[in-house]
Amino acid sequence: MTVAGRYSHLFRPLRVGPVTVANRVVFGAHRTDFAEDGLPSARHTAYYAARARGGAGLVITEAHATHPTDGHHERLVQGYRPEVLRGYRAITESVHRAGVPVLVQLAHIVVPAAAPYVRRPAWAASPVADPVARTVPKAVERHEISAIIDGYARAAELSVEGGFDGVELQCAHPSIVAAFLSPATNRRDDRYGGPLANRARLLLELIGEVRGRIGPARVLGVRLCGDELLDGGSTLADAVELARVLQATGKVDYLGTALGTAATRHVSQASMHIPAGYALHLANAVRRAVDLPVIGEGRFTDPLQADRALADGHCDLVSVVRGQIADPEFAAKARAGFPEAIRGCLSCNQGCVPGVGGPSGEGRLACAENPRVGRESEPDPAPAAASAIQGGRPGSGRWPRRARVAAPGPRPRDVLVAGAGPAGLQAAIAAARAGHRVRVCEAADAAGGQVRLAAAAPGRAEFGELVRNQLAECRRRGRVGGRAAAGGGRARRAVGGRPPVGVGAGGGRARLPRGHGRRRVPRRTRLLRGDRHAGAAGRSGARGNPRPGGLVDPRGGPGHRGDVRAPRHGGGRGGHRGPGGGVAGARADRNGRDPHGGLDGLRAAAGAPGRAVPAAPVPRRAGRAGAAGRRLRGAAPRGRGRGGR
Ligand SMILES: Cc1cc2nc3c(=O)[nH]c(=O)nc-3n(C[C@H](O)[C@H](O)[C@H](O)COP(=O)(O)O)c2cc1C
Ligand code: SF4
Numbered sequence: 001m002t003v004a005g006r007y008s009h010l011f012r013p014l015r016v017g018p019v020t021v022a023n024r025v026v027f028g029a030h031r032t033d034f035a036e037d038g039l040p041s042a043r044h045t046a047y048y049a050a051r052a053r054g055g056a057g058l059v060i061t062e063a064h065a066t067h068p069t070d071g072h073h074e075r076l077v078q079g080y081r082p083e084v085l086r087g088y089r090a091i092t093e094s095v096h097r098a099g100v101p102v103l104v105q106l107a108h109i110v111v112p113a114a115a116p117y118v119r120r121p122a123w124a125a126s127p128v129a130d131p132v133a134r135t136v137p138k139a140v141e142r143h144e145i146s147a148i149i150d151g152y153a154r155a156a157e158l159s160v161e162g163g164f165d166g167v168e169l170q171c172a173h174p175s176i177v178a179a180f181l182s183p184a185t186n187r188r189d190d191r192y193g194g195p196l197a198n199r200a201r202l203l204l205e206l207i208g209e210v211r212g213r214i215g216p217a218r219v220l221g222v223r224l225c226g227d228e229l230l231d232g233g234s235t236l237a238d239a240v241e242l243a244r245v246l247q248a249t250g251k252v253d254y255l256g257t258a259l260g261t262a263a264t265r266h267v268s269q270a271s272m273h274i275p276a277g278y279a280l281h282l283a284n285a286v287r288r289a290v291d292l293p294v295i296g297e298g299r300f301t302d303p304l305q306a307d308r309a310l311a312d313g314h315c316d317l318v319s320v321v322r323g324q325i326a327d328p329e330f331a332a333k334a335r336a337g338f339p340e341a342i343r344g345c346l347s348c349n350q351g352c353v354p355g356v357g358g359p360s361g362e363g364r365l366a367c368a369e370n371p372r373v374g375r376e377s378e379p380d381p382a383p384a385a386a387s388a389i390q391g392g393r394p395g396s397g398r399w400p401r402r403a404r405v406a407a408p409g410p411r412p413r414d415v416l417v418a419g420a421g422p423a424g425l426q427a428a429i430a431a432a433r434a435g436h437r438v439r440v441c442e443a444a445d446a447a448g449g450q451v452r453l454a455a456a457a458p459g460r461a462e463f464g465e466l467v468r469n470q471l472a473e474c475r476r477r478g479r480v481g482g483r484a485a486a487g488g489g490r491a492r493r494a495v496g497g498r499p500p501v502g503v504g505a506g507g508g509r510a511r512l513p514r515g516h517g518r519r520r521v522p523r524r525t526r527l528l529r530g531d532r533h534a535g536a537a538g539r540s541g542a543r544g545n546p547r548p549g550g551l552v553d554p555r556g557g558p559g560h561r562g563d564v565r566a567p568r569h570g571g572g573r574g575g576h577r578g579p580g581g582g583v584a585g586a587r588a589d590r591n592g593r594d595p596h597g598g599l600d601g602l603r604a605a606a607g608a609p610g611r612a613v614p615a616a617p618v619p620r621r622a623g624r625a626g627a628a629g630r631r632l633r634g635a636a637p638r639g640r641g642r643g644g645r
């Protein structure tokens with residue numbers, strides 16, 4: 001089937017107000033925490049540009065603040081400050097270079113829980129306690145409402161000056177506009193409270209003012225909450241009625257939809273438990289009420305699902321947020337006819353959501369699938385391979401099945417990776433992309449490390465996609481071979497006895513909950529493995545199940561059995577941690593979570609400048625497989641390992 005036949009709707013252009021988008025894939029708004037001192041950074045520019053080059057039809061930035069009273073976290077872009085212009089121009093020029101329109105999302109966020117951090121009360125429609133933090137915001141007075149409107153208008157003006165094609169007003173989630181729109185949070189008895197016509201007054205005044213400032217040649221979109229899923233909150237019927245009112249203003253170019261609020265995050269950033277397209281009924285209802293283009297959303301990780309949503313008439317555009325965080329070339333790969341090459345988002349919410357969680361400004365957007373998120377501005381260790389899609393021009397169908405390998409550096413090296421968990425595989429991919437010859441050794445009988453265990457938990461099968469995606473990329477790279485190995489000597493023999501560069505990726509350790517006596521807390525890895533001793537095991541009592549000898553072939557072909565025997569015990573005191581090892585260097589994040597035991601390892605393997613073959617730390621209490629890593633590292637001193645080529 002031709003690409004056009006497979007995606008008969010996704011790659012059709014569409015007029016959205018004054019601009020035309022080349023296809024229906026939207027990179028919707030999402031917080032990144034890339035801002036520096038309240039201003040857009042080089043990270044932003046590279047991040048959005050990568051998605052534009054990767055084929056998105058429309059890019060919408062994260063929410064930018066429109067007023068100083070919205071300072072709910074430190075890494076927020078303060079869109080009301082004229083100093084943003086430099087960063088704005090950098091973003092818009094780089095996205096436009098790929099021929100893609102870009103909008104800025106404008107918001108005034110109500111996060112009462114952040115009040116102690118920003119040292120002023122959060123502004124809101126009424127003093128209704130935050131359902132999560134129980135802190136109470138301040139009800140704005142008339143002059144403060146004027147200040148809110150002025151803030152939006154000024155920020156919109158700056159957006160246009162900075163080259164954006166328009167703005168999206170964030171009227172869902174925890175925005176002040178949503179707080180006015182919702183009967184659950186708006187208890188006012190003035191002209192801004194009561195019936196929907198009054199609750200919508202702030203939004204209508206905003207639209208009037210913003211349109212006045214940006215003029216008719218720019219896009220003005222509104223993202224509505226389709227259903228707050230709160231007792232007494234905004235409903236789908238409210239959203240439909242509001243959509244009609246907004247269309248009647250003649251000032252709005254498109255409508256976006258969202259489900260839930262900050263208190264119902266399990267639906268606003270749905271996990272792998274929830275099927276794709278779960279929020280389409282909102283877009284569908286709104287679309288039937290108005291003629292404006294409507295954006296649908298909700299866990300689209302496969303272009304075919306997105307095409308289906310369009311074909312079935314649920315929406316006119318599809319927002320693919322996490323799908324494009326995980327793979328910036330989501331749209332281009334689909335368009336070129338290589339959807340199997342897409343690194344599908346797992347909907348695991350392990351890197352993206354917790355990455356931007358807190359007000360402290362320590363985190364940043366990250367992704368379990370894509371270790372280069374937020375590092376797009378850093379040199380890619382294998383730029384030629386990375387630009388395979390760009391070289392192939394989206395839509396030309398020329399994205400090569402076997403991705404081009406970068407011209408190797410002065411000396412292509414033999415690289416031996418010990419451990420075929422996600423970090424080991426990612427290190428192998430990075431090294432292969434940089435033109436080196438790579439071997440991956442694994443003591444278990446299959447690749448995947450602890451991810452295989454995670455995928456074995458009920459409803460978590462999609463975790464397995466991570467390894468499937470990595471193995472698929474290994475196959476495409478062609479230069480990655482595999483071998484089972486239990487010890488350093490065997491591992492070394494697997495590459496002819498002289499591994500010049502070694503990467504230890506032998507395993508992460510499951511974090512034990514703080515405050516629990518370690519002897520009494522079963523390790524989750526052992527529970528998932530069905531270890532009958534798990535409940536009684538502690539640090540020193542670990543007795544793993546004997547595991548069969550195994551092999552790993554990252555190319556996915558038949559493996560080589562026989563030359564290597566696996567350790568007798570997969571676990572065991574000081575032993576190899578978990579089947580297939582895990583991720584070296586894995587540790588709990590700043591919030592004490594150990595999301596998947598892999599993000600640090602994946603980041604390490606990402607290929608930061610000069611780290612095509614990172615020398616990941618070997619486990620501290622190494623057993624046989626760990627010893628392999630240690631010996632390998634002995635063969636490849638740190639400096640050499642990091643140089644990599
Ligand atoms: C890390 C993260 C941050 C987000 N921040 C915003 C935001 O600033 N504004 C917004 O309207 N939606 C935001 N969202 C919600 C997304 O726009 C989208 O509704 C949600 O991710 C579901 O779409 P998806 O399944 O395609 O990821 C955010 C989502 C994520 C994952
Ligand atoms: S961290 Fe998980 S949910 Fe978030 S974008 Fe990456 S794969 Fe998707």
